[in-house]
Amino acid sequence: MARVPTGIPGFDPLIEGGFIENDLILLIGGPGAGKSTFGAQYLYEGITRYGETGVYITFEETPARIMRNMWRHGWDLERLVKEDKLRIIRADPIAYERYIKKNHTQEPGAETDTTTIETVLRQIYASIREIGAKRLFIDSMTSLKITPDPINIRYIILEFIKNIETFDCTTLVTSELNNDPEHFSVEEYLAEGVICLKVFRIGGERIRSVEILKMRGTKHDEVLRPYIMTDHGIVVYPLQSVIGKEADVFSIEAFNGRRKPDETGSHRLTG
Ligand SMILES: Nc1ncnc2c1ncn2[C@@H]1O[C@H](COP(=O)(O)OP(=O)(O)OP(=O)(O)O)[C@@H](O)[C@H]1O
Numbered sequence: 001m002a003r004v005p006t007g008i009p010g011f012d013p014l015i016e017g018g019f020i021e022n023d024l025i026l027l028i029g030g031p032g033a034g035k036s037t038f039g040a041q042y043l044y045e046g047i048t049r050y051g052e053t054g055v056y057i058t059f060e061e062t063p064a065r066i067m068r069n070m071w072r073h074g075w076d077l078e079r080l081v082k083e084d085k086l087r088i089i090r091a092d093p094i095a096y097e098r099y100i101k102k103n104h105t106q107e108p109g110a111e112t113d114t115t116t117i118e119t120v121l122r123q124i125y126a127s128i129r130e131i132g133a134k135r136l137f138i139d140s141m142t143s144l145k146i147t148p149d150p151i152n153i154r155y156i157i158l159e160f161i162k163n164i165e166t167f168d169c170t171t172l173v174t175s176e177l178n179n180d181p182e183h184f185s186v187e188e189y190l191a192e193g194v195i196c197l198k199v200f201r202i203g204g205e206r207i208r209s210v211e212i213l214k215m216r217g218t219k220h221d222e223v224l225r226p227y228i229m230t231d232h233g234i235v236v237y238p239l240q241s242v243i244g245k246e247a248d249v250f251s252i253e254a255f256n257g258r259r260k261p262d263e264t265g266s267h268r269l270t271g
């Protein structure tokens with residue numbers, strides 16, 4: 001079974017080396033957790049290290065802003081776009097607006113008009129074909145929830161995921177953190193894997209943790225692992241835990257930036 005490494009230092013050892021090729025993985029997290037950075041890093045590493053071209057679909061930020069923000073991590077996305085190794089596509093907001101207006105005038109229970117979703121999917125597929133992309137990043141799924149009707153939302157998400165899965169790309173899709181821990185969202189059930197980025201506080205310090213909630217076909221890690229945001233992107237500490245006494249060790253050492261894990265994640269912060 002072919003694995004697709006994210007290339008994010010310390011992360012791949014948590015999932016047997018990478019995502020299963022052509023799977024769709026959900027990346028959930030609160031505001032500022034690092035979702036967009038994770039996705040951009042996945043594409044950047046794919047291109048520069050693994051020779052796999054990528055497509056970045058953005059529903060919120062403009063491509064210019066994404067390129068500017070990611071430049072901070074030393075990633076020259078503009079050059080990769082010019083070299084036809086990367087496409088950054090802003091999903092068409094005009095078609096979107098039409099959809100919302102139309103949908104709001106529908107009678108309750110009326111069939112969903114999927115024209116907009118089709119337009120977005122066609123746009124995505126066209127860019128994949130254009131550069132033969134193997135990696136796809138979509139930021140974010142929450143933007144597709146454009147109707148207040150939960151049945152409609154379910155249908156839209158289902159259609160969207162079902163179609164994306166036929167594109168022969170290993171896909172990472174972000175979604176906002178679900179406020180209701182009792183109920184999982186439809187995309188959490190549908191995705192082959194779910195990764196959760198959480199930010200919380202321990203002893204006055206802000207700690208970021210990554211947890212693999214599920215990864216079908218993979219013997220995955222089940223511990224909350226710390227990660228940090230650096231000038232070179234995300235770095236995960238695959239042997240540390242944010243819970244228990246190790247947390248103190250982590251926060252002091254890692255935030256002082258003294259140690260970084262190596263690629264295999266075999267490095268220990270302690271010792
Ligand atoms: N060079 C850096 N060093 C340390 N932290 C950084 C650096 N650059 C960005 N950050 C952190 O990363 C956060 C933004 O990350 P990112 O945009 O990937 O998050 P996000 O989950 O996509 O957020 P949103 O929910 O707003 O879309 C910033 O709020 C900041 O805390």
Ligand SMILES: [Mg+2]
Pocket residue numbers: 035036037139
């Ligand atoms: Mg973001």
